[in-house]
Amino acid sequence: MIRATVTSRLAAFPPQRRILWRMATRLRADARRNRAALLSAARDVFAEQGLDASLDEIARRAGVGNATLYRRFPSRRHLIAEVFASHMTAAVRLADQACEHPDPWAAFVGYLTRVCELQATDRGLAELLVTSAFDDDERLSALRTAAQQRAVDVLTRAQRAGRLRADFTWHDLWLVMMANAGVNRHATEPNAWRRQLSLLIGGLATR
Known part of the structure; x- marks a missing residue:
């Protein structure tokens, strides 16, 4: 019609x-x-x-x-902002799903594993997650803040359940992502990040 x-x-x-x-x-x-x-x-x-x-x-x-x-x-910045806005939105959803998981420790491990896996398969995202170069982009900055806040919720749930070390903070999680980005950039084996993450998780668990 x-x-x-x-x-x-x-x-x-x-x-x-x-x-x-x-x-x-x-x-x-x-x-x-x-x-x-x-x-x-x-x-x-x-x-x-x-x-x-x-x-x-x-x-x-x-x-x-x-x-x-x-x-x-x-500009390059315009293109990056447009491409990665959807990636950052997905990162927020990932944390949201982890917060809904009935087992706080399994949720934390699953969330951390998935974030590290995304870094391993997407070099651009791995770099974006640990850089402050785009903090002046209003949309990306808002999404990064939302992703960070929800990530804190994920690790706080695991701590309150007595499964995650009480001194583990968002800053430590950020350092984990930086280390993972470095492993993916320089390792000769594609799944080297999995071993590093497994060792890390073992050190973070309270039992």
């Missing part, structure tokens, strides 16, 4: 105006496709190469020119 109404209205336009309208519609559709392709390529390239990844490579994989990339995202 809506399509028929639009078509009937379009038919009332002069021929030249109809042509311009169709051209504008195609351009908007192309812009949406290009934006989606750039974000998809950026997610892959940042995951592989980190936040300093080549923007030329992102444009190449997206099948667009550099001019199109900069038209959609004026």
Whole structure:
């Protein structure tokens, strides 16, 4: 019904105006496709190469020119913020789910394992989680704060259950993520982080 109404209205336009309208519609559709392709390529390239990844490579994989990339995202920071906002939202959800788990210790171990696993598979995210370079980005900063607050809730539940060392703090968790990022960057074996995490968890448990 809506399509028929639009078509009937379009038919009332002069021929030249109809042509311009169709051209504008195609351009908007192309812009949406290009934006989606750039974000998809950026997610892959940042995951592989980190936040300093080549923007030329992102444009190449997206099948667009550099001019199109900069038209959609004026700077590297704009592109990073757009790509990783969804990642940080997922990090908040991950902590939310851990807080709902009936076993506080299992929730803490599962949360920490999943965060470290995400770092291992996404170099860009691993770097973003431990840098303050984007604290001036309002959206990313708000999401980081929310993720941090919920992570504190996860470890506090485990402490109140008597399963996690009482002196373990958010700062310690941040150091764990920094160490994990370093392991993933320099280790020769892809799953080296799992051994480090297993040893760490053993040292954090009260029993």
